[in-house]
Amino acid sequence: MTCLVVADHSNTDIRPSTFCAITAAKQIGGDIHVLVAGKGCAGAAQAAAKIAGVSKVKVADADAYAHSLAEPTANLIISIAAEYSHILSAATTTGKNVLPRVAALLDVAQLSDISAVKSADTFIRPIYAGNAMATVQSKDAKKVITVRTSTFDKAPATGGSAAVENVNAAADPGLSTFVGQELSKSERPELTSAKIVVSGGRGMGSGENFKIIEALADKLGAAVGASRAAVDAGYVPNDYQVGQTGKIVAPELYVAVGISGAIQHLAGMKDSKVIVAINRDPEAPIFQVADYGVVGDLFQLVPEMTKGLG
Amino acid sequence: MKVLVAVKRVVDFNVKVRVKADQTGVELANVKMSMNPFDEIAVEEAVRMKEAGKATEIIAVSMGPAACQETIRTALAMGADRGILVQTDAELQPLAVAKLLKAIVAKENPQLVVLGKQAIDDDSNQTGQMLAALLGWPQGTFASKVALDGGKAAVTREVDGGLETVSLTLPCIVTTDLRLNEPRYASLPNIMKAKKKPIETIAPDALGVDVAPRLVTLRVEEPAKRKGGTKLPDIPTLIDKLRNEAKVL
Ligand SMILES: Cc1cc2nc3c(=O)[nH]c(=O)nc-3n(C[C@H](O)[C@H](O)[C@H](O)COP(=O)(O)OP(=O)(O)OC[C@H]3O[C@@H](n4cnc5c(N)ncnc54)[C@H](O)[C@@H]3O)c2cc1C
Numbered sequence: 375m376t377c378l379v380v381a382d383h384s385n386t387d388i389r390p391s392t393f394c395a396i397t398a399a400k401q402i403g404g405d406i407h408v409l410v411a412g413k414g415c416a417g418a419a420q421a422a423a424k425i426a427g428v429s430k431v432k433v434a435d436a437d438a439y440a441h442s443l444a445e446p447t448a449n450l451i452i453s454i455a456a457e458y459s460h461i462l463s464a465a466t467t468t469g470k471n472v473l474p475r476v477a478a479l480l481d482v483a484q485l486s487d488i489s490a491v492k493s494a495d496t497f498i499r500p501i502y503a504g505n506a507m508a509t510v511q512s513k514d515a516k517k518v519i520t521v522r523t524s525t526f527d528k529a530p531a532t533g534g535s536a537a538v539e540n541v542n543a544a545a546d547p548g549l550s551t552f553v554g555q556e557l558s559k560s561e562r563p564e565l566t567s568a569k570i571v572v573s574g575g576r577g578m579g580s581g582e583n584f585k586i587i588e589a590l591a592d593k594l595g596a597a598v599g600a601s602r603a604a605v606d607a608g609y610v611p612n613d614y615q616v617g618q619t620g621k622i623v624a625p626e627l628y629v630a631v632g633i634s635g636a637i638q639h640l641a642g643m644k645d646s647k648v649i650v651a652i653n654r655d656p657e658a659p660i661f662q663v664a665d666y667g668v669v670g671d672l673f674q675l676v677p678e679m680t681k682g683l684g
Numbered sequence: 685m686k687v688l689v690a691v692k693r694v695v696d697f698n699v700k701v702r703v704k705a706d707q708t709g710v711e712l713a714n715v716k717m718s719m720n721p722f723d724e725i726a727v728e729e730a731v732r733m734k735e736a737g738k739a740t741e742i743i744a745v746s747m748g749p750a751a752c753q754e755t756i757r758t759a760l761a762m763g764a765d766r767g768i769l770v771q772t773d774a775e776l777q778p779l780a781v782a783k784l785l786k787a788i789v790a791k792e793n794p795q796l797v798v799l800g801k802q803a804i805d806d807d808s809n810q811t812g813q814m815l816a817a818l819l820g821w822p823q824g825t826f827a828s829k830v831a832l833d834g835g836k837a838a839v840t841r842e843v844d845g846g847l848e849t850v851s852l853t854l855p856c857i858v859t860t861d862l863r864l865n866e867p868r869y870a871s872l873p874n875i876m877k878a879k880k881k882p883i884e885t886i887a888p889d890a891l892g893v894d895v896a897p898r899l900v901t902l903r904v905e906e907p908a909k910r911k912g913g914t915k916l917p918d919i920p921t922l923i924d925k926l927r928n929e930a931k932v933l
Pocket residue numbers: 574575576577578600601602603604615616617618619620621631632633634635636637638639642652653654655658670671672673697721722804
């Protein structure tokens with residue numbers, strides 16, 4: 375039994391989500407190989423080789439993989455799939471884009487967003503926005519899996535010394551090209567791996583008002599998140615969205631400000647260790663999941679909290 | 685250009701589902717059902733393409749029990765031209781849905797298939813990507829903008845770091861994200877008109893597709909409950925609790 379973990383990386387480094395996928399692979403058992411497909415990705419490959427528990431790193435360095443396009447990347451994975459019993463990746467937008475394509479090409483089902491490993495063929499995954507947890511068993515010979523990163527610890531970044539091996543690029547179907555990107559720039563920690571997250575909702579009223587969320591986040595060394603309503607209203611970029619159909623987070627501390635607590639939002643943050651809610655409506659559902667709630671006007675309470683933290 | 689849109693009938697997004705006592709699934713009796721919200725966005729996008737003169741015909745496809753007729757009618761009322769129901773009471777998993785859609789694509793020859801990025805019941809986020817793989821077509825998933833030009837589609841995608849744009853050769857697959865558009869409400873005259881639009885019903889067998897599930901659900905349970913609900917009088921108390929009780933600061 376050998377697991378292949380498809381790495382999410384920046385060419386120079388491995389993204390935190392991949393370390394969680396490696397932990398899931400460890401729980402499945404057997405050897406663990408990591409695939410780094412990119413362009414100029416030797417740095418990421420070296421970093422992958424040091425991760426504890428990884429026995430081999432496969433590197434495909436070619437123009438076709440520069441932007442993780444689904445079509446060539448899926449073909450690459452298929453070209454080496456014969457060796458593997460399990461193919462995993464983190465349930466990031468990259469993993470979610472590529473792995474179902476791999477599963478279909480292998481004629482197997484995909485297990486999406488698993489939150490626990492019961493055995494090599496049985497997993498737990500949330501359904502209905504996390505209102506139910508399904509235990510599912512795969513009958514396929516190969517398992518293709520995306521991993522919910524918020525429920526698996528990160529594998530240690532050091533302690534391993536895996537062999538690094540080149541793989542040939544697979545045929546590129548040439549059906550898609552990368553045109554450009556607009557990435558949100560932030561000095562703050564990344565949302566899905568931050569220890570503290572401060573999120574704002576529709577109650578913020580404007581993008582300008584998010585400044586008070588940012589000031590609190592900076593005082594706490596936190597990442598900034600948002601509800602769908604805040605993203606739809608254009609207060610913050612799309613990649614801030616926490617929830618069923620956005621990012622899933624489980625920090626030590628989650629502060630929800632001006633967020634009502636719709637099931638779709640709760641689905642993305644209810645596994646946080648400690649939840650704080652600030653909302654002027656004492657009946658807001660967010661208070662039912664909050665360990666600590668403060669009822670009142672956020673425009674007064676949030677700056678007071680920032681100041682009170684000294 | 686023909687556009688195919690996949691519409692799934694799911695538990696309405698406002699319903700908080702309950703797990704059945706025997707742990708075999710969730711309670712679906714007497715629960716409000718609706719079109720998957722991402723599929724409403726898919727239908728809306730196709731209708732806008734038709735209004736802009738880019739699409740000539742929109743076919744709404746749903747798979748599942750007879751009641752999926754309603755979901756197709758909703759799509760027809762929004763502006764789709766005709767419907768196809770692949771009718772079965774069997775459990776359909778994403779790979780099976782993708783295979784059925786592939787068979788319909790072979791019959792209809794659309795240049796574009798639009799699906800939701802995710803069904804809000806199974807939360808799989810797979811079907812569009814699988815269909816693209818089975819057809820050997822390119823995919824633009826999690827789309828917040830689609831621009832058709834000549835034989836290409838420029839798709840702006842919502843990704844973890846922000847936005848990314850890819851250019852796809854037609855025919856292609858697009859899956860919708862929340863910001864792609866705001867779906868319209870069907871007007872009463874359009875709801876009436878939709879009643880006369882044709883819906884063809886086909887059995888999975890007739891499409892030559894084996895829909896047997898590959899994943900077996902052994903058990904469905906309630907998630908761990910949180911003990912929330914504590915309200916504090918003011919911010920100093922909150923800071924004190926975070927420091928000295930929860931010890932997260
Ligand atoms: C298919 C689908 C997918 C979805 N996916 C997601 C998702 O991934 N993530 C997500 O978040 N949502 C998602 N939603 C949307 C979700 O259903 C809710 O609409 C959304 O979460 C509401 O955002 P909100 O809490 O910011 O806004 P509202 O529900 O409008 O709540 C605003 C809150 O702010 C409070 N408030 C206002 N002013 C103040 C003030 N001055 N001081 C203090 N409090 C104040 C109000 O009391 C209220 O509770 C999805 C919906 C659908 C249909």
